[in-house]
Amino acid sequence: xxxxxxxxxxxxxxxxxxxxxxxxxxxxxxxxxxxxxxxxxxxxxxxxxxxxxxxxxxxxxxxxxxxxxxxxxxxxxxxxxxxxxxxxxxxxxxxxxxxxxxxxxxxxxxxxxxxxxxxxxxxxxxxxxxxxxxxxxxxxxxxxxxxxxxxxxxxxxxxxxxxxxxxxxxxxxxxxxxxxxxxxxxxxxxxxxxxxxxxxxxxxxxxxxxxxxxxxxxxxxxxxxxxxxxxxxxxxxxxxxxxxxxxxxxxxxxxxxxxxxxxxxxxxxxxxxxxxxxxxxxxxxxxxxxxxxxxxxxxxxxxxxxxxxxxxxxxxxxxxxxxxxxxxxxxxxxxxxxxxxxxxxxxxxxxxxxxxxxxxxxxxxxxxxxxxxxxxxxxxxxxxxxxxxxxxxxxxxxxxxxxxxxxxxxxxxxxxxxxxxxxxxxxxxxxxxxxxxxxxxxxxxxxxxxxxxxxxxxxxxxxxxxxxxxxxxxxxxxxxxxxxxxxxxxxxxxxxxxxxxxxxxxxxxxx
Amino acid sequence: xxxxxxxxxxxxxxxxxxxxxxxxxxxxxxxxxxxxxxxxxxxxxxxxxxxxxxxxxxxxxxxxxxxxxxxxxxxxxxxxxxxxxxxxxxxxxxxxxxxxxxxxxxxxxxxxxxxxxxxxxxxxxxxxxxxxxxxxxxxxxxxxxxxxxxxxxxxxxxxxxxxxxxxxxxxxxxxxxxxxxxxxxxxxxxxxxxxxxxxxxxxxxxxxxxxxxxxxxxxxxxxxxxxxxxxxxxxxxxxxxxxxxxxxxxxxxxxxxxxxxxxxxxxxxxxxxxxxxxxxxxxxxxxxxxxxxxxxxxxxxxxxxxxxxxxxxxxxxxxxxxxxxxxxxxxxxxxxxxxxxxxxxxxxxxxxxxxxxxxxxxxxxxxxxxxxxxxxxxxxxxxxxxxxxxxxxxxxx
Numbered sequence: 001x002x003x004x005x006x007x008x009x010x011x012x013x014x015x016x017x018x019x020x021x022x023x024x025x026x027x028x029x030x031x032x033x034x035x036x037x038x039x040x041x042x043x044x045x046x047x048x049x050x051x052x053x054x055x056x057x058x059x060x061x062x063x064x065x066x067x068x069x070x071x072x073x074x075x076x077x078x079x080x081x082x083x084x085x086x087x088x089x090x091x092x093x094x095x096x097x098x099x100x101x102x103x104x105x106x107x108x109x110x111x112x113x114x115x116x117x118x119x120x121x122x123x124x125x126x127x128x129x130x131x132x133x134x135x136x137x138x139x140x141x142x143x144x145x146x147x148x149x150x151x152x153x154x155x156x157x158x159x160x161x162x163x164x165x166x167x168x169x170x171x172x173x174x175x176x177x178x179x180x181x182x183x184x185x186x187x188x189x190x191x192x193x194x195x196x197x198x199x200x201x202x203x204x205x206x207x208x209x210x211x212x213x214x215x216x217x218x219x220x221x222x223x224x225x226x227x228x229x230x231x232x233x234x235x236x237x238x239x240x241x242x243x244x245x246x247x248x249x250x251x252x253x254x255x256x257x258x259x260x261x262x263x264x265x266x267x268x269x270x271x272x273x274x275x276x277x278x279x280x281x282x283x284x285x286x287x288x289x290x291x292x293x294x295x296x297x298x299x300x301x302x303x304x305x306x307x308x309x310x311x312x313x314x315x316x317x318x319x320x321x322x323x324x325x326x327x328x329x330x331x332x333x334x335x336x337x338x339x340x341x342x343x344x345x346x347x348x349x350x351x352x353x354x355x356x357x358x359x360x361x362x363x364x365x366x367x368x369x370x371x372x373x374x375x376x377x378x379x380x381x382x383x384x385x386x387x388x389x390x391x392x393x394x395x396x397x398x399x400x401x402x403x404x405x406x407x408x409x410x411x412x413x414x415x416x417x418x419x420x421x422x423x424x425x426x427x428x429x430x431x432x433x434x435x436x437x438x439x440x441x442x443x444x445x446x447x448x449x450x451x452x453x454x455x456x457x458x459x460x461x462x463x464x465x466x467x468x469x470x471x472x473x474x475x476x477x478x479x480x481x482x483x484x485x486x487x488x489x490x491x492x493x494x495x496x497x498x499x500x501x502x503x504x505x506x507x508x509x510x511x
Numbered sequence: 512x513x514x515x516x517x518x519x520x521x522x523x524x525x526x527x528x529x530x531x532x533x534x535x536x537x538x539x540x541x542x543x544x545x546x547x548x549x550x551x552x553x554x555x556x557x558x559x560x561x562x563x564x565x566x567x568x569x570x571x572x573x574x575x576x577x578x579x580x581x582x583x584x585x586x587x588x589x590x591x592x593x594x595x596x597x598x599x600x601x602x603x604x605x606x607x608x609x610x611x612x613x614x615x616x617x618x619x620x621x622x623x624x625x626x627x628x629x630x631x632x633x634x635x636x637x638x639x640x641x642x643x644x645x646x647x648x649x650x651x652x653x654x655x656x657x658x659x660x661x662x663x664x665x666x667x668x669x670x671x672x673x674x675x676x677x678x679x680x681x682x683x684x685x686x687x688x689x690x691x692x693x694x695x696x697x698x699x700x701x702x703x704x705x706x707x708x709x710x711x712x713x714x715x716x717x718x719x720x721x722x723x724x725x726x727x728x729x730x731x732x733x734x735x736x737x738x739x740x741x742x743x744x745x746x747x748x749x750x751x752x753x754x755x756x757x758x759x760x761x762x763x764x765x766x767x768x769x770x771x772x773x774x775x776x777x778x779x780x781x782x783x784x785x786x787x788x789x790x791x792x793x794x795x796x797x798x799x800x801x802x803x804x805x806x807x808x809x810x811x812x813x814x815x816x817x818x819x820x821x822x823x824x825x826x827x828x829x830x831x832x833x834x835x836x837x838x839x840x841x842x843x844x845x846x847x848x849x850x851x852x853x854x855x856x857x858x859x860x861x862x863x864x865x866x867x868x869x870x871x872x873x874x875x876x877x878x879x880x881x882x883x884x885x886x887x888x889x890x891x892x893x894x895x896x897x898x899x900x901x902x903x904x905x906x907x908x
Contacts, residue, residue, distance in 0.1 A: 411603040414570055417590040418597035419617030420668055426591075429616075433607045 003339045004423045011332035015348040018329050018390040022355045024374075025229070025366035028222050040223035045207075050227065053203040056124060056196070057189045063129040064185045067279055068136030069178060074276050076144040077166070079264045086276060087141070088503055093283045094134040095499035097452045099194025100488045101131045103472060104287025106198060107294050107481040124199040130283035132188055136181035138502060143177030144170065162263065176242055183239040190231055191359035193455040198476055204228050205455070208361045212368065212459060222369075225362040232357050291492065294485030301483060307471070308486050315467040315494075318457070319450035321382060322389035323397075323443040329390060330397035330442060331435075335427065338405035349398070356395040363391050364456035371460075380462050388456040389446075396449055397442035404438025405431065444498075451494045468494075520582070521546040521672055521704045522567065527576035529562050529728075536562045538728045540576065544672070544721070549698060549705040551715035554725035555751065560708045563725065564674050567706065569593045580671060596665030596673040601681050602657040604649035610635075610660050611645040617668035634663040637697060654682045655690040662694055672704035679714065691718065712752045716740060724748050741813070742792045746878055749811045756817065756851050758782045760789070760810035762877065780877060782810050783847045784817070784824050784869055789877035808879040812871060814839065814854040820870040828867060831860040842867060 016023075029037070040046065074080050075087040096104070105127050109118035147170055155165040193205040204224050211221035265272050298304060333352075336345045355363065367388040371379030378384050408431045416426035454469045461470060468487045475484035520543055527540035536559045544550045554560045565571035567578060569590030577586045585593055604613050611631045618627060635645060638659035649657060658678050665673050678694070679687045695718055698705050709715050715722050716736040724731045724739060732744045743749035746757065760782040780789045789810055826842040829850050838858040841850040853869070861867065 409603070411599050411601075412605055414568075414590070415597065415599060415603040415605070415664075416616070417570075418568060418595065418674075419664065420591050420594075420619075421617075422589070422591050430605055430607075 003336050004427075006424070007332050007427070008336055008342075008345075011336045011345065012348065014329040015333050015352065015394070018326075018387075018394050019348075019351050019355055021363045021366040021370065021388060021391045022351065022358070024370045025222070025225060025362065028218075028366070028369055029226050032219055032222065036219060037223055037226075040219055041227060046224065046227065049202060049204050049207050049224070052121070052201060053190060053205075053231075056121065056128075056201065056203060057186050059125045060128045060132060060189045061182060061186045063125065064133040064136050065178075065182055067129070067133040068181065068185075069140055071133075071276060071280070072137050072140035072144055074272070076141055077170075077262055079262045080269065080273060080276070082273075086280065089277075089284065090137055090280050091134050091503045092499065093131045093280075094138075094502065095496040096131050096284075096287055096492055097194065097454075097469075097495055098128055098131050098192050099198055099454055099469075099476075100291075100472070100491050100495075101283075101287045102127050102195040102198040103476050103481075103484060103488050104290040106476070107485065108286050108290035110479075110481055111290065111293060119198075119200045121201055124196055124201045127199065128189055128192060128195050130279070130286075132185055133283075135185045135188060136178070139177040139181040139184075140174055143174040147173045179242045180239055183235050183242065187232060187235050187239075187357050190228070190235070191357070193359060193361050194473070204231075205359045205361050208359070208365060209455060209459075212361075212365055218369065221365050225365055228359055228362055232359075233354070236354060236357055288492070291485050291489045294481045295489045297482040298485040304483070304486065308468075308490065311466050311468045311471045311487060312490060314465055315451045315469070316447075318382065318385060318389075318461075318465075318467060319447045321386045322393060322450040323447040325386050326390050326393045326397045326446045327401065327439055327443040329394060330401045331432075331439065334398055334402040334405045334435075335431065337402055338408075339410060352394040352398060355391045356393070358392075360388075360392060360453060360455035361459070363388050364459035367391075367456070368459050380460070382462065385457065385460040385462070388460055389450050389453065392453065392456060393446045393449060396445045400438040400442040400445065401435065402438075404435040408434035441501075448494055448498045452491060519545045521580070522706075523579040523582075524563075524567065525576055525579075527563070527566055527573045527578070529559070529566060529571060529573050536728050537566070537573070540730055542723055542730065542733065544704060544706060546704050547702045548720040549695075549707065549718060550721040550723060551707045551709060551719035552723045552725055553709055553712055553715035553751075556710055558725045559728040560710075560725050561676065564597075564676055564706065564708045568595055568597050568674055594668075594671045596668070596670035598658065598661045598665050598673065598675045598678050600677045602649070602661035602678075604652075604657055604660060604664070606649055609646050609648055610640070610652070613649070613660055614645075614664045614667050616664060619668075630667060634667055637666070637701070638663045639693065653686070655686045655693075658682070658690055659693065662697065666697075666701065666703065672706065673698070675705060675707045677709055678707075680709070680711070716752070724751065726751070741873075742790055742876055743811070744792045746809065746811065749876070754814045754852060754854070756812045756814055756853075758784060758787075758810045758812065758847075758851070758875075759807070760787065760877065761807045762789070762804055764804055777874065778877065780810055780875075782875075783844050784812075784871050787812070787871050788874035790874055792876055806879055808877055811876045811878065814852045815856075816872045816875070817851070817853040818870055818872055819853075819855070820868050823868040823870040825866060825868055828861045828863055828865040830863055833860040842869065844869075 071086070071090045075083050075090065080086065093101075102124075105123065106118045109116065151173075152165050152169055155169045156162070160168060190203075191205065192203075193209060196203045197206050197209065204227060208221050208224045208228070211217040211224065299308075333345070333348060336342075337349055341349075367384050368379075371384045375384070412430050412434075413423070413426045416430045417423060421429060451468065454473060457467055457469055458473060461467070466474075468490050472484050472487040472491065475481075475487070522542075522544040524540055524542040527537050528535070529537040540563060542550070542552075542563075552560045552563060562571060566573050569585070569588060569592075572587060577584050579585065580593065580595070605616065608616065614631050614634050615622075615627050618630060622630075631645060632642060635642060640656065640659060640663075644652075644656070649660070652660065661678075662673075675694075679691050682690055691714065697703075707715070707718055709718075716739075719736060721733065722736050722739045723733045724743075726747060731748045732739050734742075739748070740752050743752055743755075746755070749755040749757075760780045763779045763781055763786075766777045766779060766788070776791045778789050778791065780787050787810055824844060826844045829841040829843050831838060831840040837854050837856050838860050839852055839854045840861050841852055843850045
């Protein structure tokens with residue numbers, strides 16, 4: 001059925017506004033003289049940055065792949081004692097933002113080896129791996145769980161052994177999830193700003209931020225941003241291709257399904273358990289114990305509680321605005337995509353995903369330039385900050401809102417019209433109430449993710465406006481670990497909510 | 512069109528054409544529905560019947576043609592301004608509202624609470640649901656109850672007419688029969704003008720006052736149920752509406768003064784079952800040059816028209832199937848290649864090899880072998896004796 005014109009117009013306008021930072025970045029790229037631009041892109045410094053960024057991304061991705069797939073296999077396909085507890089514990093690092101983990105490891109080092117410094121490439125690789133591998137682990141667990149055991153049984157009945165079956169049937173079916181998870185992981189690593197900055201590794205994101213904070217070198221910032229844009233685009237295109245060709249064959253779901261075969265580890269049970277638990281425990285225990293120790297010292301400082309309270313309120317205020325604005329943009333776009341998506345609607349959706357995958361520093365830089373050049377009245381106000389959040393967070397709201405719009409059958413809208421409601425009234429009276437759960441969870445996801453956001457917040461916050469994330473950043477920069485720790489602890493608590501939502505959904509399936 | 516016609520015609524659809532891309536889904540559809548009657552649009556899946564329903568409901572705007580409701584052109588009027596109710600296949604009840612909320616959905620905005628309550632109670636009673644079911648959610652209802660709530664919801668705003676889109680197909684066999692009966696009674700009591708869309712020919716024949724047969728986007732035949740069943744206008748329609756026995760035959764002489772129905776000239780014909788009276792149903796065929804003495808073609812009979820008798824053409828029983836309420840037998844005739852099927856009520860099965868004599872009750876329908884009738888797109892059909900149901904035919908459209 002047709003989508004009303006006003007709804008399509010609302011979707012186009014709202015999405016274009018949200019994508020303004022992305023477009024403006026591209027406009028600015030085109031404005032620099034080409035030779036200057038190319039000189040900056042292909043400079044020796046740029047090459048050094050590219051080398052560091054790519055080797056870091058490569059190292060972390062390989063480590064995450066080993067950890068993520070290995071743990072997913074152990075949790076879903078073995079009889080390892082306590083595999084459910086391992087299954088939950090392995091997903092928990094998702095609740096630790098990368099810069100909080102970096103702070104945790106660094107402050108732990110300050111406790112154990114005072115006077116030495118914990119920084120550099122290796123430190124960054126360990127810290128980022130410890131919080132990024134769940135991006136591979138979780139989809140692979142989901143894929144392994146959803147492989148129909150009937151197909152494995154068929155392979156067994158055709159004379160294949162258990163190991164042969166696993167590699168020829170099970171892994172094949174999990175392959176799209178593994179590849180997609182790996183690319184997602186690479187996108188996150190390349191976009192990471194907080195951890196590499198705290199651990200002083202010179203990557204593109206750090207260099208873009210430096211170009212902004214040190215005298216605002218526009219050409220340098222935009223040129224380096226364009227390289228990041230290209231890297232991200234390549235990864236996104238690859239990911240899109242994997243998702244298209246990666247057909248899942250699972251046929252049945254829910255009840256009536258046989259349980260998958262689970263391997264016994266025999267006499268290797270104990271060594272394998274040790275091997276599995278070690279990285280998970282390290283990834284959780286190091287930052288969390290450091291947070292605990294330093295937080296106790298931190299909250300005893302005079303005035304600290306008031307500071308924490310006001311930062312929390314500011315975080316909630318900024319993130320609340322972001323959640324409201326982003327969800328409002330997502331609703332018309334989702335309705336359009338769910339009903340009769342035109343090519344334009346698909347293009348808008350893809351643009352939103354591109355902006356979401358871009359590093360926060362890139363979007364931040366673009367909004368800063370936009371504010372200075374075009375909207376000086378709004379620069380350093382909540383408006384510009386909210387705009388950057390919308391550009392970064394739109395897909396987070398769009399996902400659940402679209403899913404709920406898709407599950408609201410269009411026949412119901414037709415039924416409403418046959419009962420005398422205009423198409424618009426039908427949306428309001430029937431579709432919107434049915435979408436409410438999706439809208440709420442989309443808004444919640446944006447709220448919680450925005451609270452964790454660091455680089456765009458640093459670049460765009462109004463003067464004197466401090467959130468949990470910016471306070472942690474400032475104190476960590478001055479190595480005031482005690483003062484920083486309570487903010488880090490609050491951020492972990494906030495991030496734990498969406499992480500727990502993902503994990504609990506998964507747990508229902510693994511059982 | 513004269514004045515009395517105007518008074519009783521609720522819906523008039525004329526010259527409707529719908530295309531999806533290159534594909535022509537509906538072609539030159541003309542249909543008239545009189546107030547207070549029930550019309551069934553019946554056709555195999557893919558025949559375009561749902562598209563036709565959506566054109567009438569206002570969810571699909573045709574490329575050509577017009578839809579008139581009470582004589583007023585509503586072709587480009589939006590669905591919600593048409594006053595045409597729709598009951599979908601699964602009811603399409605709103606899951607976020609209870610039964611009462613669903614029924615009251617279409618009531619005008621200003622309706623008072625009291626009036627609302629009164630209407631809901633009245634409608635619940637009409638569709639034989641109890642008052643305590645008003646607070647149930649749709650997922651707590653059985654399939655038959657859901658359909659009755661959907662009907663009550665559609666009737667609540669007192670629409671000019673109601674469209675039923677395969678409303679019984681999601682129900683299991685036992686429930687389907689009783690729900691169909693209940694809904695038919697409600698529509699009769701309220702005098703509601705109804706269009707039913709279905710792929711089930713038995714449902715169409717038993718439910719409606721008027722049956723419209725749709726095939727490949729064209730209306731092949733419109734008429735009373737007994738008319739379309741006993742005198743289908745072409746072989747495909749005959750096969751779609753029930754079992755058909757097709758015999759090779761030739762016209763011998765026209766019986767004078769025996770014009771029945773609109774078109775039906777009656778002729779005598781020779782068939783392997785002897786001399787059979789046949790009608791020429793299609794008006795275009797009746798006047799065509801092909802219909803002369805000696806013209807060859809097919810004679811269509813319903814299996815129940817062929818009976819066992821003491822004399823007549825002799826045949827051998829090949830096999831027999833007993834269904835309880837009736838018995839069918841395959842009988843091989845001398846000089847006819849394929850066996851023919853006959854159906855008897857209250858009969859005991861005949862043993863294979865039994866010699867029987869066959870006679871024909873009533874008249875059959877004659878289809879010339881190579882008709883060239885574009886008007887109703889009847890096509891030459893290869894002569895075969897025994898066929899059942901809708902045989903897939905190559906489409907030349």
